[in-house]
Amino acid sequence: MGFNLKEIYDYFVKDGTFLNGEPYGSGHIHDTFRIVTVEKDKDDYILQRLNNKIFKNIPELQHNIERVTVHLRNKLKAVPGSDIKRECLSLIPSRDGKSWIIDKEGNYWRMYIFISNHRSYNIVDSPDKAFEGGKAIGRFQAMLSDMPGGPLFEIIPWFHDIEKRLQTFHLKIKENPVGRVGTVSDEINQVLQRAEEMKIILKLGEEGKIPLRITHNDTKFNNILLDENDKALCVIDLDTVMPGYIHYDFGDAIRTVTNTASEDEKDLSKIKMDIHLFKAYSEGFLSETGGTLNDVEKEYLAFAPGLITYTIAVRFLTDFIDGDNYFKTHHELHNLQRARAQLRLVMSMEEQYGEMKKIIGKLTKKRQKTKVKR
Ligand code: ADP
Ligand code: GN1
Ligand code: MG
Secondary structure, three states, rough: OOOOOHHHOEEEEEOOEEEEEEEEEEEOOOEEEEEEEEEOOOOOOEEEOOOOOOOOOOOHHHHHHHHHHHHHHHHHHHOOOOOHHHOOOOOOOOOOOOOOEEOOOOOOEEEEEEEOOOOOOOOOOHHHHHHHHHHHHHHHHHHHHHOOOOOOOOOOOOOOOHHHHHHHHHHHHHHHHOOOHHHHHHHHHHHHHHHHHHHHHHHHHHHHOOOOOEEEOOOHHHHHHEEEOOEEEOOOOOOOOOEEHHHHHHHHHHHHOOOOOOOOOOOOHHHHHHHHHHHHHHHHHHHHHHHHOOOOHOOOHHHHHHHHHHHHHHHHHHHOOOOOOOOOOOOOHHHHHHHHHHHHHHHHHHHHHHHHHHHHHHHHHHHHHEEEEE
């Protein structure tokens, strides 16, 4: 990718002299670079070339992120001792006062302050980190629960709508655009076997039993930064913040926090949901949100990880069948490998569903009791 990062950097109103820019992180959507500045006492930056094939309306996308970050910053200002530059994403304005620019080639770019001294993990190896992840997402949702100004733009409609995702899946199987359908009949069957039961969250929403909240919708663990002591620091990747059900955020975090292997692990025998990490994340999450969730929301929390893991397996498999147009891939079978790994994780969650329900039941009851005592 031969971008002139210094030239793009100079479109923004920032502090610090460009020293160098390198690809950064392991996101599947944008092209992300870390910009290091010459001066030791000035911020570094994250510069992102936005994926406008996926995000078709960049002004609306940026508008959502501006609203969310302004609100979070105002909340943090009221908390003594908070480190706003590290606990909240800070967008850098362009010279014409927008939060993004379009370069000469028509690429969209935005820039954030680089959150210094953070730690980011693709695999979680301790209950403490899982607990902190749960706290970070819980706090994020609690802080956004009173954001003024009406609903956010629904930036990718039906993002976690499993009915729509399955419709697209069937369509791509029928089209078979690159002739891969015949090679994945086992995986297709695994998806079809479970399709009906996965619609329950949508049904509860339609019946008005669970409310739409402001959710993040992409709470995988590498979008939660921890600090140098592995304590909750900042929730990043705000592209998909929009109205959603609590189960989407809980489920996606559990999908990544509790997996004993990578999202795309080839050796399926390594993949398992670690129930201790499930418990720790749930404790952290409920410590921040437990009081605001209704009984039906709580009752279905244990169902959410299986749903989201299944949804993402369907998306990876659909993209494989479609010829890899959506997620960044690093080799020919990457999306298939990811889909297989996620389907294996679904099985592990199914095996431990009873245990997950017990844990949530105990945690939510415990909270009720302590509430009564106080
Ligand atoms: P994608 O949608 O492609 O996942 P992200 O916005 O999550 O893009 O950014 C990709 C990676 O860049 C993140 O996983 C994280 O490692 C890093 N990153 C993003 N924003 C920041 C920031 N403000 N400070 C430090 N690291 C960041
Ligand atoms: C993408 O942007 P990133 O890499 O954090 C995707 C998520 C998937 C995830 C799977 C906008 O997340 O929905 O769950 O990959 N983001 C978008 O790893 O589609
Ligand atoms: Mg990301």
